[in-house]
Amino acid sequence: MAIEVSNLSFRYAGATQWALRNISLSIEEGEFAVFTGATGCGKSTLFKCLIGLIPQMYPGEYLGRVVVDGLDPAQTPVSRMAQKVGMVFQNPDNQLFALTVENDVAFALENLGLERAEIERRISKAFKMMGIEDLRKRSPFELSGGQKQRVAIASILALEPDILILDEPTSSLDGATAKKLLEELGEIRRREGITVLISEHRLDLVVREATRLIVIEEGQIVADGEPREVVHDLLEDGYEKVELPKLSRLAWMLGLRGADSIPVTREEFVERFLGVGK
Amino acid sequence: MFGEYWGGMLTVSSTIILTQLVLLRLARSARYMLSTMRGAIPLVALVFLLSLLGVLESAVAYGELLYRASASSIRFLAFLTSFNIFFLTTSPDEFGQLLLKLRIPYVYSFTFVAAVRLAPVIADEAQEIIDAQRSRGVEFEKGNPLKRLRVLVGLFVPLLINSLRRAYEMAEALEVKCFGASERRTTYKEIRATRRDILAAIVILAAFTLVLTAKSLKLFTGLP
Amino acid sequence: MIRIDSVWYEYPSGTVALRNVNLVINRGEIVAFMGENGAGKTTLLKHLNGLLKPTSGKVEVDGVDTRTSTVASLSRHVGLVFQNPDNMFFCTSVLEEVSYALTRFGYSREEVRRRAEEVLKLFNLWHYRDSSPFTLSGGEKKRLAISIVVAWMPSYIVIDEPTTGLDGWGKRMLMDLLLHLKDSERGIILSSHDVEFISEIAARVVLLRRGEVIADGPAEDILTDTALLEEASLLTPQIPSLLYELKRRGLKDLNHKCLRLDEAVRYLSAILGRSGSNWRGDVV
Numbered sequence: 001m002a003i004e005v006s007n008l009s010f011r012y013a014g015a016t017q018w019a020l021r022n023i024s025l026s027i028e029e030g031e032f033a034v035f036t037g038a039t040g041c042g043k044s045t046l047f048k049c050l051i052g053l054i055p056q057m058y059p060g061e062y063l064g065r066v067v068v069d070g071l072d073p074a075q076t077p078v079s080r081m082a083q084k085v086g087m088v089f090q091n092p093d094n095q096l097f098a099l100t101v102e103n104d105v106a107f108a109l110e111n112l113g114l115e116r117a118e119i120e121r122r123i124s125k126a127f128k129m130m131g132i133e134d135l136r137k138r139s140p141f142e143l144s145g146g147q148k149q150r151v152a153i154a155s156i157l158a159l160e161p162d163i164l165i166l167d168e169p170t171s172s173l174d175g176a177t178a179k180k181l182l183e184e185l186g187e188i189r190r191r192e193g194i195t196v197l198i199s200e201h202r203l204d205l206v207v208r209e210a211t212r213l214i215v216i217e218e219g220q221i222v223a224d225g226e227p228r229e230v231v232h233d234l235l236e237d238g239y240e241k242v243e244l245p246k247l248s249r250l251a252w253m254l255g256l257r258g259a260d261s262i263p264v265t266r267e268e269f270v271e272r273f274l275g276v277g278k
Numbered sequence: 279m280f281g282e283y284w285g286g287m288l289t290v291s292s293t294i295i296l297t298q299l300v301l302l303r304l305a306r307s308a309r310y311m312l313s314t315m316r317g318a319i320p321l322v323a324l325v326f327l328l329s330l331l332g333v334l335e336s337a338v339a340y341g342e343l344l345y346r347a348s349a350s351s352i353r354f355l356a357f358l359t360s361f362n363i364f365f366l367t368t369s370p371d372e373f374g375q376l377l378l379k380l381r382i383p384y385v386y387s388f389t390f391v392a393a394v395r396l397a398p399v400i401a402d403e404a405q406e407i408i409d410a411q412r413s414r415g416v417e418f419e420k421g422n423p424l425k426r427l428r429v430l431v432g433l434f435v436p437l438l439i440n441s442l443r444r445a446y447e448m449a450e451a452l453e454v455k456c457f458g459a460s461e462r463r464t465t466y467k468e469i470r471a472t473r474r475d476i477l478a479a480i481v482i483l484a485a486f487t488l489v490l491t492a493k494s495l496k497l498f499t500g501l502p
Numbered sequence: 503m504i505r506i507d508s509v510w511y512e513y514p515s516g517t518v519a520l521r522n523v524n525l526v527i528n529r530g531e532i533v534a535f536m537g538e539n540g541a542g543k544t545t546l547l548k549h550l551n552g553l554l555k556p557t558s559g560k561v562e563v564d565g566v567d568t569r570t571s572t573v574a575s576l577s578r579h580v581g582l583v584f585q586n587p588d589n590m591f592f593c594t595s596v597l598e599e600v601s602y603a604l605t606r607f608g609y610s611r612e613e614v615r616r617r618a619e620e621v622l623k624l625f626n627l628w629h630y631r632d633s634s635p636f637t638l639s640g641g642e643k644k645r646l647a648i649s650i651v652v653a654w655m656p657s658y659i660v661i662d663e664p665t666t667g668l669d670g671w672g673k674r675m676l677m678d679l680l681l682h683l684k685d686s687e688r689g690i691i692l693s694s695h696d697v698e699f700i701s702e703i704a705a706r707v708v709l710l711r712r713g714e715v716i717a718d719g720p721a722e723d724i725l726t727d728t729a730l731l732e733e734a735s736l737l738t739p740q741i742p743s744l745l746y747e748l749k750r751r752g753l754k755d756l757n758h759k760c761l762r763l764d765e766a767v768r769y770l771s772a773i774l775g776r777s778g779s780n781w782r783g784d785v786v
Contacts, residue, residue, distance in 0.1 A: 038669045039640040053450055079459035087454040093399050094444055095451035097392055099371045106466035113460030120466070141398060145539055155455070171667065174538045174695035175737040201669050204698070204740055243670025246698060246740045246763055253767045254774060266740070270747050276774060407589045409553050412573045413582040414590070414650060415606035435592035439636060443588075 001067075002163055002195045003027040003050060008064035009219075010045060010054060019045040021219040023064070027197065029162070032189050032209050034227070035199040036242050037216035043199040046216070047165050049073065050197070052081045069162055082108070086161035090168045092140075092148035096155070101143075102127075102136045105155045112159075126158040129188055146177035157188075163195040164188075170200065179205045204245035207231075207264045215242060228261035228268075235262060287345070290489060291352045297485040298359055301367070301478055318358050326351040370394040375469045384463055392448075400441070407436045503528050504550060504580070504658060504689070508559035511545055511713075519545040521713040522559070529657060530686040534700045534721070535693040537710035538735035543693035544585070546710070547662050550691070551580040564657065578607055581656035585663040587647035591635040596627060596646060599635050600653050607654055617653050625649040625679065641672035648679070658689040665696045677703055701725050701739045701761045709734045722761045741766045 005025040011018045020042050027033050035043045048054040052073035055062045066073055069084040089095050098104040105126055109119045127133045130150045140148060149169055156164065166185070170178035182200070186209030189196045200206045207213070213230040215223040222239075223230045231244055235252045251263045256272045263269040329350040330343060374387035408418065411432040418429055471479075504527040511520040519542050527533055535543045548554040549561050552568040561568045563579055584590060593599040597618055604614040622628040625645045630638065635646055644667060651659060664680075665673050680703055684690055694700050700707065700721065707724040709717040711734045717724050724730060726742040738746070741761060749756040753773075760769050 038671055039667065048450075051454060053453060057450065057453060077459075078453045079456035082454045082456050089447060089451060091447060094447040095455075097388070097395060097448075097452075097455075099369060099391065099395060103371055103467060108455035110464050110466055111456040111459050113462045113464050116464065116466060116468075119464070123466070140395075159456075174735070175697060176538065176695075176735050179737060240674065241669070241671045243673060247744055250741065250744070250763060250766050250770070253763075254771055266744050266747050269744055270751055273748065273770075273774075274751060403589070406584065406586070409548065410584040410589045412553060413551055413577050413584070414603040415574050415577060417572075417574050432592045436589050439591075440588055 001026055002029045002031070002069060003197075004067045005046075005049075006065050008046075008049060008066060009061075010049060010063070011061040012058060013060045015060070017219075019219050020049070023219075023221055025214070025221065025224065027195065027212070029195055030189065030193050031211045032186060032196045033198070033212040033214060034203070034206050034210040035197065035214045035216060036201065036203060037222075038241050041216045042219040043216055044167050045219075047087065047167050047197070047199070050163075050165060051085045051087050052076060052078045053087075079112075082161070083112075083159055084161055085163045085165060086156035086159050088149075088153050088156050088164070088166040088169050090171050092145070092152040092172075095152050096140045096148065099139055100136075101132070101138050101140060101151050104140060104151055105158050107155060108159050122158045122160065123154075126154040129157055129192070130154040131184070144177075145172050146181060149173065149181065153185075161194070163197065166196070166198040168199050168201070170202070170205070175202070175205065178202065182206045182209060185209065201243060203231075203243060203264075204247070207245060215239075217241060226261070228264055231264055232257060232260055232262040287349060287352070289492065291356075293485050293488055294352075294356045297481055298363060300481045301363055315359065315362065318355070321358075322351050322355055325354045371467075372469050375465060375467070378465065379469070396444075400437075403440060404433065404437060407433055410436075503562075503564060505562040506546075506549070506559075507562070509549065509556040509561060510558045511549070511554060512557045519713050520549075520556075523713075523715055525708060525715065525718065527658070527689055527691060529689045530684075531706055532680065532684055532690045532692070532704045533706045533708060534704040535691070535708050535710060536695060536697070536700060536734065536736060538695060540712075541710040541734070542713040543710055544662055545713075547582060547660055547691070547693055550658065550660055551582045552576040553582070574606075577656070578654065579656055580658045580660060581651035581654065583648050583651050583659070583661045583664075585666060587643040590647050590650065591643075594634060595632050596622065596635055596638070597631040599646065600650050603650060604653055609654075617655075621649045621653040624652075624682075626675070640667045641669060641675075644668060644672065645676070645679075648676075652683065655688075657687065658691060659683060660691045662693050663696075664692055664694060665699045673699055695736060697725060697731070697737055697739045701741070702763070709736075711735070722759050725761055726759050 003026065005023055008020055008023040009018055010020040023046060035046070037043055045054065048058065049066055050068055050073060054060070055074055056078055062074065068081070071081060071084065073081050096104045098107055102123060105123045106119050109122055114122075127136060130153055132147065132150050132154060135143065135147060135151065140151060143151065153166070153169070164185075170181060173181065182198075182205055185196055185198070188194060189209070198206065203213075207227050210227045213223070213225065213227040214221060215230065215234070223233060231248050234242070234244060235248065245264055247266065247269050248262050248264050251257060251269055251272065254273075256263065256269070256276065263272050326347050330347040370391050374391040377387035377390065378384060411429075412418065416429050416432050418426070418433075420426075421429075504525075506523055506525040506527075509520055509523045510518070512518045523546065535546060537543055545554065549556060549568065550563070552571060552573045555569050563576060566576070568576060591599055593602055600618040600622060601614050604617055609617065619628065622631060625648070627642065627646055627649060630642065635643065638646060644664075648661060648664070664676055668676065677699070680690060692700065692704065704721050707717070707719065707721045708715055709724060709730065716734060717727075717730055725739055728738045728743070728746060731738050739761065741763065742759075745756055745760060745766070757769075760766050
């Protein structure tokens, strides 16, 4: 098991509300887990618990237990956790520190005190994984939003984590750029066997890659499972707080649904639609 | 007597300018430098005028007046061009590495590089805030000084709040990038002095010695 | 009417951001400027209230040339909402935030209060009136930013990227508000790359690519034209993309100029219903 969260609750120091309430969750190696829910629902807080930023950087009331790759993030230094669990944040401008792309990707490895040859090996691999070899000598200033976020991801992949967590990585990107990036992440998961956890509002862009869909509301998990089944259940309950793929909604209204699942991609919709007449 | 003044000044300024030209040649950015310096001409003229007015009252001879004003202008120009050369030729990344080599703790060189990295981001943000405030009726360029100070709140509050948030986000990003994890931080790119760097150092040292010797030998007596 | 006449704009850095843009925008329309990031959408919006003046060409708002007027007076007619609400707030309470511009625009104390209350209720923020704007959630901040501008009822409401940072709930709420605000006296101008959102509300779409208008027309023509959208680096919305695929898979005479969810439901259920057990033969 890559991640095991049991009965986790957390309240930030000074806050009256609990940010997480009794979360239990297990994620297996190699999954692509999509987290969704209204802004401020607790997705980011949960992610911070998985790498130990909570409770180490942000203190507060912490109940329950988290095990990530056999380590307890509440007790393990973040720099050690970070070599197992890579974390990419929303705004690339605030996570790139150097003035050339290659120095940025090397940054974390320098901090770990790795030998130059090892740094070279790892960053070359990370550049290749993200398909940005041509940006190596460029300055982060001149890059587009999508390119910057690719550099930010490469700089974390260079740590060679088993688990990659991305907190709304596409929120500042346009749809086409976001879709492409999400597909590449899916490809990396399949090829490298990395476990991916990602939070995303635009489900239609990411659901194709997902093996798991987790919906959080006010610090609680309200749905968790295979994406087609989760979307089916949410439609059945008339759940309006997340933006479900429009074509799933259409399929639902046309009655193109199975007993417990619904098409979430165009291909699935078309198969179901054409299958009706047969 | 004036002849001596002018001779001295000519020597000093030509030394400075020559040194800078050599450095520019070494850095291969002469053309760019010239284009950026064009904007400095009005400033230099202003300095010249101001210093002319400044010494006017002491009722000195006409020649000396002119001389002093030219000296201030040249000083100012030397100052400007030196800064310009520094920023045109020195990558802050490399400067940071140099600080490291001088055994200055990494935190300081990191802070320097991060500041340079952030400057344009913050400048863009400030422009965006000004535009947003102007669009809701705030007029930054109108009214008496007190009023202007008050409208600046509309710029500084958002800027401050955004900077606080950014500070947290950067701190998180630094944590997950293992900042300070190892006592012995390594560097991926090492800077090495190339032949051109050594040449540049020699040129600077030579010019510096020349001016110093001249000064200690009192070659230009009465230089202000 | 806003008339944009052969507008070119070059930033001081030398980047040409707009290339010969010609547009007329009328009151009573919902128009969306669409294109990928960097296509020139925001630059164009900043021309509408005079924050930027064209390098060449001109922009006229209800007959007033933006070069002859100030941003403050143009803003009374053209209310521009910026993408990031954090760049706007500086007051200590939500109510003050909304009242600020109203006071600047010279409304009486009672009128300021009346309008502020009305707009905060409309945007479902009245219960937050005494809270600090900085304590609001992302979606609430976005709503507050828009309500600040709506408060002075400009003739044109211009919103840059209305959906960034919004979750599904927030988007639905915004959609209802915009449709509510739309009337014959007011133009609504949006810039966005969110094709799903725009396909539900906008009647007219202007496509931009590298500072140039490459298409301008009814949303159901432009947002269903896969090749054109690809040229502008935009995704095809789910429904036209689905209909296109159905057509490719054999439903040859499928009319795929259908954009909104309710239309698609009507259209496809008619096909499903009409055809019975052997319906594929009917349609092909």
